[in-house]
Amino acid sequence: MKKIGLTIYALNVFHTGKYHFEKKHGHLTFIDMISAFSKQNAKQFDIDNHAENIFKVNSFEVECVKDEDGHIIFNAFTGVVKTGEYGTEAELIHTKTRKLTHKKTVEEAEVIPFAFYLALSPIRPERGILIFQTEGRSSMKSAFEHRMKKFVRHTYEGWNFSLETLMPKEYVEHYLVDGVLKELRMIKYGISQDISERNGIRGNDEAVYEERIIHNPLGFLEKGADKIREVLRGQRSLCEVVSVSDFDYDCLKFKFRLGKTEKPLISAI
Template sequence: MKRVSIAVYGFNIQNDQNQMLDLNSFEEVGLSEVFESFMKDNANKYENISRKEKVFKAEDWNIFNVLDENKRQRYLFMIGKIKTGGYGMSSEIINPETSETNYEKGVGEAEVLPFYFCLAIPADHATRGILILQTIGVYSMKSVFEHMFEKKLKLYNSNHQFITGNLAPRQYIENYMQNGILQRIHLVQYERPVNRDERLEVDFHCKAKELVIHKPVGFITQKREIISGYLTGRRTLTDIIMINDFEFQELKMDFTKGKRTKTINLSNLSKLAITEDITGAISFEGEFPSKESMMEALKSVAEDYMISMGTIA
């Protein structure tokens, strides 16, 4: 069974003056109408994105108005399923048990996989929303989704831009330090390869060594103030932890909270990223997650983020 993870991003829509638009009402239609039109337009056949050597197709979608206990709209939740994959390289499909080649995939053939995603925006006036994208192992849908969604957006106004960014507000990370359980610390050391062919293969960086500290009991209690200082730019990574004779460039922490495992990468504050392993929170239909369990998992994560950001109560 493949591990099912998600990546969470913030998003907004900007005009040619770099002003963020109201997601509920821009162009007199709002995001929900754009989302539904986007999914319908891409549901009939695979779109060939030749410059990315990828194909894209919408499969299924739903829109929900989530209400509070007084039956007032709390936020809008849009979930979709797409299929996408790349072509442009031939490969052999091998049976791992027999080591025999079952099939040779040609350069013009694409292997497609299904991915779930969701968009969530607070009710009333909202300029920022939550975008959650599923990943499957090393496979992601981010670049092709952003390309296709902005293409649709520009049909409403050619000057509009769909802006996404990593989302990990300080209070959200501190909430995990307070209420989550730190399971592992990852320290990653990189070295620049000398061999040109190796540089091309690994995109100019080569992972030299990773040091993993398991069950670091008491670490958060001892380092909470220093980590908070790092999040506000007053401390460095090596203030958080230092290992003799091990100079690292990347620091990640794995937290568990309920059935979810969250990895927080602290290595670059401008691109502070959080991924979550939700395998334990979903059920499967064959090899892939069921729609119902993915819907509940994504809704729970989106709501958790919006509460932590203070955009919903």
């Protein structure tokens, strides 16, 4: 059997140009969004001819996890999707008889079921954890993320989300202590109406963003390292780590160098 594994991501939900999770039309959370997405994709396989994959939500369930006193610990969403790629020919060989059992055509997709699990904080519903099942080199992440972002963008105007690899505190601490900070990158999704109108740019397109980069920020970690540690402990928002008066960023990225390796260490709201 293929090796079954898990990949864990930090989920950040945001509205263009805003840090907090505003309720534009009543109470709205990412679980509401993913529930609507799952219902829409449960009827039949969606075919992406560009990526040459198919996707379908097989089952899903919403759950409220509480402690023994009845207090909500987190809200959860579990599901199973079926996805696979097509576009290549292949032959299926029976491993016991060593005989050909089927010839796969370019129009056929090998579909694999994958489970996923979402947990959202009741206090900060814009933050959460998303866990994907993997099988060998196969994963559902790209097929899910592409379709989910497209659905959110078209259904909930101005909303978007990001998925970033979750890193252990010890791993981050290693870079803070032994690494060299090479770059601070601040990203603001969308552009101002003034710039949009003067240049004919569609400012609400998810691919449009402004970016400000500080290269070689010497001395930043003398105080900034403790701020990053506070973020990891949940005591500070990452958008409060770097103070820029004329640029309200939505996303902050750090690039560290450790030895000969340069790595974007943190990227979150």
